[in-house]
Amino acid sequence: MPTKTKEETSSRDYVNSFARGLEVIRVFTRAKPRMTLSEVAKATDMTRATARRFLLTLVQEGYMESDNKHFMLRPKILDLGYSVLSSMEIWDVAQPIMQQLADKLQECCFAVVLQEHSVIYTARATSNRYVSVGISVGSRVPAHTVSSGRVLLAALSEEELLKYLDEAELVKYTPNTITSKVKLKSEIDQTRLDGWAIVDQELEIGLRSISVPIKDATGRVVAALNMPCPSARISFDEMRTRVLTELMTASNQITAGLMR
Amino acid sequence: MPTKTKEETSSRDYVNSFARGLEVIRVFTRAKPRMTLSEVAKATDMTRATARRFLLTLVQEGYMESDNKHFMLRPKILDLGYSVLSSMEIWDVAQPIMQQLADKLQECCFAVVLQEHSVIYTARATSNRYVSVGISVGSRVPAHTVSSGRVLLAALSEEELLKYLDEAELVKYTPNTITSKVKLKSEIDQTRLDGWAIVDQELEIGLRSISVPIKDATGRVVAALNMPCPSARISFDEMRTRVLTELMTASNQITAGLMR
DNA sequence: TCATTATGTTCGCTATAAGAACATTAAAAT
């Protein structure tokens, strides 16, 4: 059964003002959680009058508030799908297993999915550490820079992978970031052999992560199970031995739980 | 500094098609995560042609997918503000403290905020239990039926509380649900004296919960700290003694963390 | 005080978005 995702919608079937309004929500990011009208207009490349109308609509509907200078999101924004996404069966099954893993390793762990050239963090189990990575559910990072991206790209068909490599812009974040498509392909091929990936300080200096695939009952990779941590806390060796074992075990438990 | 939330926006400043499009997203709920075109049109009270255009726009923009019959949300929906909300300072500070609490009590706990006549669950720390309550971040329940609602209503000014009681419809969910506004006011007044609330099986039989307020550095109540659990697991007495002590301690730790 | 920046408002214009009606496809009933 083919899934229709990003096909071209005929211009008559596309509601431009709806899409533009959504863009206004999207420019509120972790880096810019509060913005003035002019900042929003600039960020969205709209006129002030247009941006203002969308913002006022969001305020009227309760999704945003304004202190007469800055606009900011309100919790009602969670009505826009989050509860649905987070209640999907896979995360219901995965959550307690991930929490056991987080407790055992004393680190946060995440379930991650691929979306276009990025990965999105879709579920989390937290540890009680104060120093943690600045990633939360909903965070989005470029797939080429993290281990979960590598695992998810490895699960694509060869055709899909080549398409990604054709189109993706491999932005350099640290001296470690792989920006060569040939080298990245080689790393992904290795990930295919290994069945896991460790990526060291390619997104940010000091951030190391390990990932394994999460498979559903049919054996299809539906997410990556990911554990990022400050590189000072767990050595590369320990990650490749003790942590990897725990991650593989948890991943298999999630798959088993999806078979019931 | 007054905060402008739900004022009337002049009709020229309100983008109706944007608001209608958002409504299409909102009808996808935990109960109805997948829907056909006709179901969406009925749920939103729109013509099929209009609902179809919004759905196709969402598919084109990557927020939804369709299998040629049902539409369903994709993880990109998390771009619509979730990451921002979840990264606000208060939850950054609260998360490790809540996780310690969850580990200690071996139960999930939540931070909860009031919105109109409902409460929304805005942060969560999970336990590794398999049997857990069916609440997740983004869940919304009527304020009058849960302990967090009671704590948050208790923190309103008398004027705001009377307005709530005037307008709210106290729907009955179980034989225990308080539907008398006089009785609810009396319970809230008691909560004001106690500084905490326990609510027993008023939303759902078998669901008991306890809440305390979370205050910011200025002493203003900004959320409730809430622990719901199956009523068979923790007795009323244990909740009022051991659990309450732990919740109060965690709440004070969060407030202290917000002072830095 | 003046200059600059940001926000608010008005208004004319046009093309966007809505809905009605028709066409096609799929599913259910006989």
Place this chain on the structure above:
DNA sequence: ATTTTAATGTTCTTATAGCGAACATAATGA
């Protein structure tokens, strides 16, 4: 297998919704 019913897709008309330009007002900075 055929017919009926239900669901989805498409087209087209048209009113007005939404846009942006320009002007007005308010706030901030020099």
